[in-house]
Structure formats: C-alpha cells, structure tokens
Amino acid sequence: MYPKRCAACGGRVATSTVALPFCVRGETVEVPDIEHGACTGCGEVYLSLDATERLQTEAIRMSKAARGLLAPAEIRDIRRSFSMSQAAFEDLLGVGPKTVIRWEKGTVFQSATADRLMRLLRMQPGLSRALLSGELCVPATADRPPIAVLAKRYPGR
Template sequence: MRCLECGGEMHLTSAPFTEVFRGEELTICGINYYQCEKCDEIVFDAAEGKKYDQQIIDQYSKAVGLLSPTGIKELRKRHGLTQKEFQRVLGVADPTVSRWESGKVLQTKPVDNLMRIYKEHDNIFMESIKQVGIMADRGDCIILPFPKAQKEQASYDFEAREM
C-alpha cells in the first residue's frame, strides 16, 4: 500500500502513538493502522477508525474533566429517562444527548457541571425532572436509584405492616 501524501510504502502496525487533540496530548493504544515509513502518515480502516475516535473522546474527556459518553448514558438511564426526556431536563436541543452519548460531540463545561450536580444530588435531579413535567407525563411515577440496604429495610417495613 502506498501513502497518499508522499507515495512512500505503508506498513501495518499496532504500536502506540501520540495524538494532540484540542491541545491535549493523548496516547492511542491497541489500534491497527497503516503508517508511512517516509512521512509517518497514519491511515485506519473504518472499524479501527471508530476505535480511534472513541479513544480520543474518552481520553480527552478524562483529561479535561468532562463526563465520558458512557457516564452521560449511565446518568440518564439511572433515572429511567429517554434521550428526549433528558434533553428536556437539561434544556438542550434534539438530538444533543444522542451526540454526546455516541461521542460525536462533546458537551460544554457548564452542561457538564450541571450533569455532575445531578449525578451527586438525586434530589436536585428529581426536582428538575418535575419542573419540566416528566413525572406528570408518566402518571407521577419515575424510577429512583434505591441502595440495596434501604431496599431491604423498605421491604421489611412493608411486610411488618401487612401482618
């Protein structure tokens, strides 16, 4: 295979390499790619390119202190929200959450800060959900995270009242 930049020979490798993304130096590992022996140009196939993109987004998010795409999805699912409902809570346009969760777009720092508050303070998240009317849409029913110890205590209290 010949390099499209300089015409040099390209060789398949999976050696780690460094990439600068938005001013952050990131090390990419575990990806197969072709590298030119003359100009060091790198070329991926489609599948490896997706892995590369995912590593870039995950590493960059971590480096600058943003929630990862997986972290955003976990926060949304923890409360049983759809992407559209989560967008209503955050006040962002459709299909923003889908783009964040897929890693196609990074969230802004202010929205990231809000999501981190929601992640740490369920009561604030629940109040925001109520404010946009999602609970009313579901008949005043929503999924809440319930620690196992509290769940067992609630089950015990319920059984005691029935007797």
C-alpha cells in the same frame, strides 16, 4: 486491514501501536494503543475502518477528560440510570432537542454547568424528583415546557 506495501513509497508496512495524533475541536490529542500499519520507509499510516472509529472515540474521550468533562459513555450511563430517553433527559436538564444525542456521540461538548448538573444527579439521583416535581419554578419558554408539564409527562420520578 492495511496493505503490506506502502501505496506512497513502496516501502514495507509494519504493525504499530505508537500513539496517533487526532484533532478534536482544534486541539491535537495523542491516542495510544490503536493498532495500525505504519510504513517503515516514509511513515505513512494505514488504519482499518474499525481502528479509525476507535481512534475517534478514544480521542474524544481523552479530550473531554482533559477538560474535566464527563465522557460520552458516562453521560449515557447516567441517563440510563434514570431509565430515560434522550428526549426525556433533555427535558430534565432543560437543554434543547438533540442535545443529549450529540453529547453521547461526542460531536458536541456539554457546558461545565450541564456537566456539573449531571454529576450531581449521579451522586444524588433523588434530585431528579426535585427537578420534575415543581419544587423548582422555572419559567416556561417555547422550547421548554413548564415544570408541571414535565411532572405529568414523566410521572413517578
């Protein structure tokens, strides 16, 4: 919780839900409805730890929505609809290790290409079989196993 008196000016701190600015990747997002304390004298803002987390989560969600990208929770839901671990989902999409966990936390934004691929998978879950079956021939690299290896690793999808 926040103090009754402002630490900066001694003024009264009142409960407020006025929109708070939060910077996401260089852009300021105004996040509404986060309850906080605001000094009636100098305007100093007091946030609980819980409110700080909600402010960050909501700012990331709003920023991604404004860019037309799936929100972290949407990515998690799509991945879970395939009953896949984050590592398995990374293999399916052909992205590097630890990428999906960063998307799901909101610390890294997915590319427009990855975003569209995930939307396609949500619309047409059967496409995951094509990705894993070897119908799509993707040359293997050091960090991307051949498609036949993926099919063995995640059989039945």
